[in-house]
Amino acid sequence: MKKLYTIILSLLLVSVFSAADLDAPDELDFGELFSNETGKKDFIITNDKGIDLTNLLFIADVDGNYIIEFDPETWDSLEENETLDVDIKITVPFDVIDKEDVTIGKIILKTDKDDFDLSDLILSPRSLLYVEKIRVEIDNEVQTATETDTRIDEPVNPLETVSFEIEVENLFNTEADQEIEINDVSVRITINGIGNDGDEVELESETIDLDYEGNGRTHTFQLELDVPVGAEEDLYEVEIEITGEDDDDNDYEIIWILILEVERETYNLIVPEFSVDPDSVKCDANIILDFEIVNIGKTDENYVHYTLKSSSLGIDEELTRFEISADPDDDENVYRASVPASVPIIEPGTYPIELAVYRDFDLLEELLTIDLEVTSCSKTNPVPPPVEEKKEIDQPVQTEQPEEQGSDIPAVQISDSPAIVGTALVERSSASLMVLIISLIILIGLSLIVLLIVLRKKH
Numbered sequence: 001m002k003k004l005y006t007i008i009l010s011l012l013l014v015s016v017f018s019a020a021d022l023d024a025p026d027e028l029d030f031g032e033l034f035s036n037e038t039g040k041k042d043f044i045i046t047n048d049k050g051i052d053l054t055n056l057l058f059i060a061d062v063d064g065n066y067i068i069e070f071d072p073e074t075w076d077s078l079e080e081n082e083t084l085d086v087d088i089k090i091t092v093p094f095d096v097i098d099k100e101d102v103t104i105g106k107i108i109l110k111t112d113k114d115d116f117d118l119s120d121l122i123l124s125p126r127s128l129l130y131v132e133k134i135r136v137e138i139d140n141e142v143q144t145a146t147e148t149d150t151r152i153d154e155p156v157n158p159l160e161t162v163s164f165e166i167e168v169e170n171l172f173n174t175e176a177d178q179e180i181e182i183n184d185v186s187v188r189i190t191i192n193g194i195g196n197d198g199d200e201v202e203l204e205s206e207t208i209d210l211d212y213e214g215n216g217r218t219h220t221f222q223l224e225l226d227v228p229v230g231a232e233e234d235l236y237e238v239e240i241e242i243t244g245e246d247d248d249d250n251d252y253e254i255i256w257i258l259i260l261e262v263e264r265e266t267y268n269l270i271v272p273e274f275s276v277d278p279d280s281v282k283c284d285a286n287i288i289l290d291f292e293i294v295n296i297g298k299t300d301e302n303y304v305h306y307t308l309k310s311s312s313l314g315i316d317e318e319l320t321r322f323e324i325s326a327d328p329d330d331d332e333n334v335y336r337a338s339v340p341a342s343v344p345i346i347e348p349g350t351y352p353i354e355l356a357v358y359r360d361f362d363l364l365e366e367l368l369t370i371d372l373e374v375t376s377c378s379k380t381n382p383v384p385p386p387v388e389e390k391k392e393i394d395q396p397v398q399t400e401q402p403e404e405q406g407s408d409i410p411a412v413q414i415s416d417s418p419a420i421v422g423t424a425l426v427e428r429s430s431a432s433l434m435v436l437i438i439s440l441i442i443l444i445g446l447s448l449i450v451l452l453i454v455l456r457k458k459h
């Protein structure tokens with residue numbers, strides 16, 4: 001019986017001894033520390049276990065590549081109620097993720113008797129390749145994330161666009177007082193499971209270098225995600241990875257996680273494409289109106305109806321009672337149309353063309369308008385006759401009447417004026433012929449007079 005009491009008492013003592021840790025601070029907060037920066041703290045432990053401790057060894061159980069140093073790291077013995085003053089240094093690695101008040105681990109004291117959990121180690125790590133914030137835009141709504149694990153408030157639908165802006169900065173000069181560049185900086189965004197058939201979607205940026213000073217030490221990356229039509233309704237992790245390498249060959253890898261929600265409405269017909277080809281014409285021309293209707297809702301649509309209208313252009317087209325499946329893997333999930341039309345003779349100007357899409361006959365889902373530019377409708381002007389090339393004439397051509405008796409025939413002159421060069425030769429020929437005829441008449445008249453004189457003398 002006495003032996004049993006001894007065993008029970010021993011177990012109770014062991015239980016009490018193991019249940020309580022040594023007297024030490026619950027946590028040590030190092031505040032904000034940048035990559036390759038070392039923070040220092042000191043703490044005091046008191047042996048209140050009621051037993052001497054020997055062969056003390058301080059270690060740190062931490063996540064990541066932090067360098068932890070203790071002074072002293074080892075100690076021979078710590079008697080009951082004795083205290084020990086310990087210094088601790090933490091050096092932050094280059095591949096840290098910017099976070100606020102992170103518990104990176106805990107101080108552990110190992111002894112011959114037992115191991116004791118001491119203080120939590122807390123700090124706010126900062127990378128010298130610094131990501132200040134990430135802006136996300138969905139449907140003109142902008143949200144700014146200032147830390148990882150942020151959920152994006154605005155849900156997104158299939159075929160909508162999500163824009164990401166990632167601002168990065170080289171802090172070597174401002175925070176570490178070093179003239180070091182960070183090179184080959186790039187961003188990769190990965191979203192697992194959001195693609196068609198559950199595939200991942202990946203976006204990659206260009207690669208840039210960040211100077212240590214001036215405007216070149218900052219850069220904003222811009223990437224856009226077009227949500228696949230087959231994206232299921234769910235929450236998705238958006239992994240944003242920023243990498244680079246500084247002049248001292250230190251690698252940087254920063255990872256932010258954002259949460260993106262994809263939702264599908266019960267009924268949702270959209271028109272992602274609506275265009276006119278060509279978009280600028282003269283009147284009395286032909287055009288083609290191209291558009292797509294996609295069902296991104298949860299329900300098959302069996303009574304889809306569209307109209308194409310423009311009263312000014314005389315366009316009035318429609319199609320009723322056709323089906324569009326809600327299954328993105330179905331060929332009938334998208335309806336495509338190319339509608340021809342003719343532009344009448346109208347005044348130049350800008351003319352709207354309206355496309356309306358309905359479900360269940362008359363419930364409006366989409367209403368879009370595009371403009372057609374009509375540039376000219378004037379009739380074709382007559383083509384002016386070609387202008388005959390000017391001919392060079394050395395001197396005016398002049399024809400004089402022979403000096404005959406009683407003759408009063410004026411001289412004919414052809415002008416070399418540029419306005420009548422084309423007709424000058426014709427006038428010259430006509431004048432010569434007239435002079436010849438008149439000369440013949442005069443000659444015949446003179447001959448008759450001579451003949452009459454001769455006849456009179458004979459009689």
